[in-house]
Amino acid sequence: MEPKDKYFSPPQGLICPLVSPLMDDNTIDSASLERLLEHVGRAVDGVLLCDAIWGEGTVLSAEIRFDLVSSALEIIRGRWPVLIFITGKTLRDTQLFMAQMEELINKIEYRGKLFWVDYPLYYHSNRGLPQMYLELMTKTEIPLIIANLPYLVKQQKGLVKRGNIRTSVLKKIVRNTEIRGMIFTGDLKRSFNYQMAARSGSGFVFYDGDEAVFLKNPGMGGVVAGGSNLVPGKWLEITRFSLNQYDKKKRIQISRPAVLESGTMLQFLYSLCNAAPAVYMKKILCKVGIIDSSHSYSSVESLKLSRQEKAWQDELKVFLNTYDMV
């Protein structure tokens, strides 16, 4: 693990929230995981393990998440920055998982950039959040990226009132220099308020948590894009272009038509997976041969209806044929 210091900034650009390849008995499929990581790793700027949505992080047990992270770190060997989703159902679960992971990381003497990713409102209210992070960060050597995902919080019916981190609370949170970025989902006005609130945090990075929004109105820090599980190269192209990283190489005029075409493809892919990201992405990855099984912890009601399933399969066929992935 690289030493923690205030200049250790999180990766900017494309972050891939990796799907969690499982075998039919709900254990980690290491061979598929290795294939997926090698497929994704050559293009992305960072990999997010056990993500709440794409990686089924909120439904997988702590044991499976632990297995997944340990196997992935062994494969990655410090080649790419790694973000690890640590959120549990309660603060205690979160602390426990973080402690277990940290012990493993120290044990294997992992050398490479690591960041925790936490969705605080999933288990905690806005009240006392800055103080909670002050205490949490004293227990770890690894910097943290927080996430605002109201959609996920709403799934925890009745437990919390608010789906979004309050701007005034964020302002206090970013004073903690161990918190280095935010995965943001929400409207433009909130995004603006958050950016204003985080101005004091030097090097604080905002990632777009919603890839569909990024495709229309890209942010400045990067994107967490589930579509990059399948087509990391295309997503890298879009991200570089959107963050203006091609400007320096004076390649904008050459790349523009290709980028427009890639954007259309990624929108199509997003529409294919949107209803149940992890489930549908696994089905596609399995179909093209990147992972061996599409087994998933999450379930999709619509898939039980054979007519909808058939319509989806037809759409997938069109997608795969159009973009030469058969």
Add this chain to the structure above:
Amino acid sequence: MTINEAKKVLKIEAEGILQLIDRIDDNFSHLVEFICSSSGRLIIAGIGKSGLVGRKIVATLNSTGTRSFFLHPVEAMHGDLGMVCRDDIFLALSNSGETDELNILMPNIREIGCKIVAFTGNKDSTLAKYSDLVIDVGVEREACPMGLAPTSSTTALLAMGDALAVVLINKKEFKSTDFKRFHPGGRLGQRLSCEVKDLMLTGSLIPLVSEETGAGEAVKEIDRFGLGVILVVQKDNFLAGIITDGDIRRAVARKKPLYDMSVEEIMTKNPRAVNPDTPAYDALNIMEKHQITVLPIINPIGKIRGILHLHDILGKGDFKFNGT
């Protein structure tokens, strides 16, 4: 008599251009800065002979890497003004600066918000007053004995346009390779305007071995295909790596018997690869930049679709453009 008259005209026109040398000022540098920092296009407008000169300047600018187009002022009045964007630079050509068809557009161009530059011989004209920058292209006299037909003035205008294009070439570090890209008429140009899928080797011509193959077998395959490389594939035809002659040399230098090694031990993992829709020009750039002669071609998810050798781009390989 006739020859003397012709010589006189040429002398007057040459003097007209020479006079511009003393009058060129900081406004010209500002114009170059405007163009270099703008994300829009350079729009040139003029009518009559200025319009004809404008079209030639547009052609020169486009072929030397500055995006530009000609806007006819009358067509602009009838709807073509919609082509003008805020990020563009509007260059108006008029020796007198009082051309009605041009000046009538100026309030609208101002409203759009793009920068206005005038190439004019009259710095106090209406056109000059509307402009953010004025470049003086005035001449003392026309070569026409009656002083009516634009002769020296249009020559001066043309020369100033060339001066702008050449300064931009240097400023933008435009190279001969870029020039080729905009002139695909030549044989190499034709090849470079193709996409990789038009040039790559496919099917049984792709040198392939699986990950389980021994290094000795791989060497035989490299020799059989004659490309100096072999691609290593995983299950379902995913590209795992590449073995080049260099990899073999390095493996031999390790002093371990080559025939005891597997391809996995000697291959370069995750090699540079491009997809079939990549322009051949970009593929050539990658080869030049990384000093490599072969590129694997993969689809968006990493399955092998072909292989491209430098010779296939240059026309020395299996692919022949237009049957040549």
